[in-house]
Amino acid sequence: MSIRFENGVFHLTNGRVSYMISLAGGKYPLHLYWGKKLRRVEDDLTMRLAGRDANDFNLHETPLDRLPQECPTFGMGDMREGMLHIRQEDGTTALDLQFVSHEVMKGKPVLPGLPSARGEMAETLILTLKDPENGIRVDLLYTIWEDTDTIARSARIYNEGKEAVTLEKALSVCVDFTEADYHLLTLSGGWARERAMELRPLVQGDQGTSTVRGASSVQTSPFMALLSPGTDENRGQVYAMALCYSGSFQGIVQVDQFRAARMMMGIQPFDFSWRIDPGTDFQTPEAYLTWSDQGLNGMSQQFHQLVREHIVSGPYAKTHRPILINNWEATYFDFNEDKLVDIADCARKRGIDLFVLDDGWFGHRDQDNSSLGDWKDDMRKLPGGLRGLSEKIHGSGMKFGLWVEPEMISPDSELYRAHPDWCIHAGDRTRIECRHQLVLDMTRADVRQYVTESISQALERGQVDYVKWDMNRNINMVGSALLPADRMKEFHHRYILGVYEVMRAITERFPRVLFESCAGGGGRFDLGMMCLMPQAWTSDDTDAWMRCRIQYATSLVFPPCCMGAHVSAVPNHQTGRSTPLATRAAVAMGGTYGYELDIRKLPEEELQEIEKLNQRVHAWQDVLLYGSFYRLQSPYQGNESAWMSVSQDGKRAVVTHVFAQSQPNARSDLLKLTGLDPAADYREEISGKTYGGDALMQYGIPVDAPWNDYKAQQFWLERVDR
Ligand code: GLA
Numbered sequence: 001m002s003i004r005f006e007n008g009v010f011h012l013t014n015g016r017v018s019y020m021i022s023l024a025g026g027k028y029p030l031h032l033y034w035g036k037k038l039r040r041v042e043d044d045l046t047m048r049l050a051g052r053d054a055n056d057f058n059l060h061e062t063p064l065d066r067l068p069q070e071c072p073t074f075g076m077g078d079m080r081e082g083m084l085h086i087r088q089e090d091g092t093t094a095l096d097l098q099f100v101s102h103e104v105m106k107g108k109p110v111l112p113g114l115p116s117a118r119g120e121m122a123e124t125l126i127l128t129l130k131d132p133e134n135g136i137r138v139d140l141l142y143t144i145w146e147d148t149d150t151i152a153r154s155a156r157i158y159n160e161g162k163e164a165v166t167l168e169k170a171l172s173v174c175v176d177f178t179e180a181d182y183h184l185l186t187l188s189g190g191w192a193r194e195r196a197m198e199l200r201p202l203v204q205g206d207q208g209t210s211t212v213r214g215a216s217s218v219q220t221s222p223f224m225a226l227l228s229p230g231t232d233e234n235r236g237q238v239y240a241m242a243l244c245y246s247g248s249f250q251g252i253v254q255v256d257q258f259r260a261a262r263m264m265m266g267i268q269p270f271d272f273s274w275r276i277d278p279g280t281d282f283q284t285p286e287a288y289l290t291w292s293d294q295g296l297n298g299m300s301q302q303f304h305q306l307v308r309e310h311i312v313s314g315p316y317a318k319t320h321r322p323i324l325i326n327n328w329e330a331t332y333f334d335f336n337e338d339k340l341v342d343i344a345d346c347a348r349k350r351g352i353d354l355f356v357l358d359d360g361w362f363g364h365r366d367q368d369n370s371s372l373g374d375w376k377d378d379m380r381k382l383p384g385g386l387r388g389l390s391e392k393i394h395g396s397g398m399k400f401g402l403w404v405e406p407e408m409i410s411p412d413s414e415l416y417r418a419h420p421d422w423c424i425h426a427g428d429r430t431r432i433e434c435r436h437q438l439v440l441d442m443t444r445a446d447v448r449q450y451v452t453e454s455i456s457q458a459l460e461r462g463q464v465d466y467v468k469w470d471m472n473r474n475i476n477m478v479g480s481a482l483l484p485a486d487r488m489k490e491f492h493h494r495y496i497l498g499v500y501e502v503m504r505a506i507t508e509r510f511p512r513v514l515f516e517s518c519a520g521g522g523g524r525f526d527l528g529m530m531c532l533m534p535q536a537w538t539s540d541d542t543d544a545w546m547r548c549r550i551q552y553a554t555s556l557v558f559p560p561c562c563m564g565a566h567v568s569a570v571p572n573h574q575t576g577r578s579t580p581l582a583t584r585a586a587v588a589m590g591g592t593y594g595y596e597l598d599i600r601k602l603p604e605e606e607l608q609e610i611e612k613l614n615q616r617v618h619a620w621q622d623v624l625l626y627g628s629f630y631r632l633q634s635p636y637q638g639n640e641s642a643w644m645s646v647s648q649d650g651k652r653a654v655v656t657h658v659f660a661q662s663q664p665n666a667r668s669d670l671l672k673l674t675g676l677d678p679a680a681d682y683r684e685e686i687s688g689k690t691y692g693g694d695a696l697m698q699y700g701i702p703v704d705a706p707w708n709d710y711k712a713q714q715f716w717l718e719r720v721d722r
Contacts, residue, residue: 001146003104003125006040010102012125012144012151013037017291019142019151021070021127027098029127029140031068031176034151034239035291066258068176071097071129071140071155080262081206081254084157085169085269088134093168097129097138108143111154113497115531116244116286117310121146135161135278141286148305154286159276167274171250171266173241173287180261182228182239184208184253185296187221187553192541192574194218194522195553197636199227202261208252212270214439214475214492215519216246216526223557224251226263231295233631234674238292238299241265242557244311245285246528247496248272271478273489285528296556297630297674304559304629311527312534312562314507316514320621321535321561321592322353322399323614324466329542329568330598333360333367336381341392346599348398350607351614354466354594355393356401361386362458363413369436372408373415375454377461386462394463401466401514404458406451406506407499408437408472415450422447424495426479434473435520441480442498443491452505459510467510469503469533471519496528503532516564516592525554535562535592542568542596543575544587545710548641548658551590552631560645561625565591567610569598579710581606585613586656586712589624590643593617620716623647623654630674633657642703646675653682655701655715662706670700677719685716 001014009032010021020032022043033041064077074082075094087093103126107119127140137160143152153173159165180202186209187195200207211220225240241263243249248268255261265287274282288306292298308318325347327340344355362378363371377385384391386402393400409416409423411433416423423438425431431438440447459467478491507515515533517524521540529536539550547565554563565588570578588594595610602610617624627645632655635641644655657671676682678694684701691701696717703713 001123001144003123003144005102009041009043010125010127011040012142014144014146014149017149017151019144019289023099028064028067029070029099029129031070034175034289035237036293068178068260070127070174071138072174072262073097080256081252081264082169083171083174083264083266084138084155084167086136086157087166087168089163089165095136096131096133097136098132100128100130100137102127108152109141111283111286113500114244114283114285115500115528116154117143117152117288117306117531118313119143120310122310130160134163134165135159136165145306145310147309149291149302150306151289152286153289155284156281157276158281159278162278164275164277167276167282169269169272170274170282170284171264171269172243172284173266173289174262174264175239175289177226177239177261177263180255180259182226182261183231185225185227186251187223187556189218191218191520191523192539193546194525194539194550195221196549197553197556202226202253202255204255204257204259206252206254208250210248210250210252210268212248212268214248214495215471215524216249216528217474218519218521218523222249222251222265222526224253224263224265225299226253226261227296233297233634234295236293236295238290238296239263240290240299240303242288242290242303242527243285244288244527244531245496246499246524246526248492267493271489272492274493275487275490288527300556300631301628303557307527307530307557307562308559308626311530313531314515314534315512316534318626320618321514321625322466323351323617324354324356324401324594325352325599326356326358326468326566326594326596328358328403329573329596333365335360337383337389337392340389343598343600344393344398345396347595348396350599350611352398352595354399354401356403356466356468357389358403358468359405359470361402370410370412372405372410372437373413373440375404375458386458390462390464399465400462401468402459402462402464403468403470404455405470405472406455406502407440407442409440410437421481424475424477424479425481426477429477432477434476437473439473439475441482441495442502443480443494444482444498448498448502452502455506456509459506459513464510464513466514466516468516468518468537471524473520500528500532507532518564522550522554525558527557530558530562535564537564538591541574542566543572543577544579544584544658544712545577545635545660546575547587548635551587552635552641552643555629555631555643559626559629560591563591564594565589566594566596568596577710580708580712581609583658583710583712586714587658589617589654590656592625620652620654623652627653628675632671632674635660639663642671644673644675650677651719653717655717656712657703657714658712659706659710661709662711666705668702668705671703672700673697681720682717683720685718690720
């Protein structure tokens, strides 16, 4: 791995990918290349373009308008959207960022206040640019890792001038492509149908994905990729970006008059600004660039490696996760201690490790219209409080987990009556509730302190082993009682920095606890959250077929060890659909496995099946959660979905295939596997049959045409050592 500077070119490479920046024009860092490793590039094009003066072009252009750049700004001749936009005290915004110096360091710097990937096996290039007129200095950070074909980028903006400036746009990354012959892949959706794959050809003008909701959201996802024509799961070039940020973001691809594409991502510029006083600075979130010439699976392998090795942390990052049972869909708000202990007991007898008490244990919350913020045990439901319940659960040998929604406040709460100005609000306007709740103003230190202490006390009382950290509404009315009017546009970013601070404080205070983030399902399923909590609830939709779609698309960026997935009751509470227990379990094994149903109501034969499933999950968890994951058949393209995981040592593999509707007169088919050793043989545990790795990949494994709807088949392969 190396970062070199030769003949005016910075070259970052790990032996498989190259990222090159040219200083051909002397002044500006120009984007030269990103993709498969090259030895060098003769920088003729940028030299030629940079060497010309404006008169060589037609009336509407300057050289910068044609040059591929690393950190474009508006006002110096580039007429495309810029990455940074800064307003000076005199109101003007031209920004001339010229190269000053560079530095290469081992590892990577910690980004103040923001979650970011760790720098093991990494090197970082810092390019320093400066505007000679106004003292604005920008450090562009580029990190390359040895073990993943991913490059992290961010920017830090320093005010070394004499006057305050206002940052009006601060994206994290810009990559200029010399052509636009790509399809844009984004993820979009809604509540209970998060992250659906959307693919469209690039056209001249703007396209992309963005949100103004104050969260990465169920509607959008801070990820986008450009796919070369004909790209599928295993073939084609993919250029992907994902942002390590949980607030409003923007991802934009702008195609210009010459069909050159500019791809950028970062904090949403709408309703954003940040004052930078002299001597202070601003750090943008980190964006990850992943390139692959092996299609979408190739891209995902690189993201998964990044997430597993450099993003998730804590004692559960690489170890067995407990099998949990959550009482939400079993009881909703209607529970008492006896009922909970009963459910937990029944679950424990069948090999479930962790009982999670969901919403409704505090204040007087019998519906979703009260008590958020009052993190005091409801003694009507829990006569011994959290402590009493947790002692019983622990006493029986299970772990105990708890749901909290720390960022929220119900108008019907003691907290709201005591501190009506602690919620986000706009002066005297009627406060717009959503799910009967308001959002706490996490930009305030007093609010952050209250949240940290009250939640910590609850976790201590409950001696919890696991926390589900929920967030059930977005921010629409922006306003804080403490922020001055001219800084109100800092609100959204300050909010998310406040959330990160509280999450960091609480996760550090409880280092042995397993944290799972959640946001009305998968409404904050992003890399920022994943730095703080190693798993996230993927969706409130637990229907097996819908989950095939949601988990399939989520796996573009996230490995199975990040995706909360549960077996729930049938008919399913979100779709009314009934699917067999084995299918629900097979799909839930695509993530961190658990249950979300009243286990007491299941017939004995299903309970026995659950016992066996749990044993299997434990025995194969290292493959299911931490193996190399491959998508095999897309539920977006038909009636089937299939995926597989191969253990890191290559010795074991699990294959899952799901049929949606059964069809009459259908024939059994062959499913081609991938990621195996062609020279090895594999024994399938259930059938006892042995197959050649080459045949499994070239010829395939037979999957039966099902008689009923929603049938899953799983194959458990173990390498036969000769
Ligand atoms: C959100 C979560 C659910 C559940 C409820 C409780 O919708 O996604 O899993 O915890 O809140 O109110």
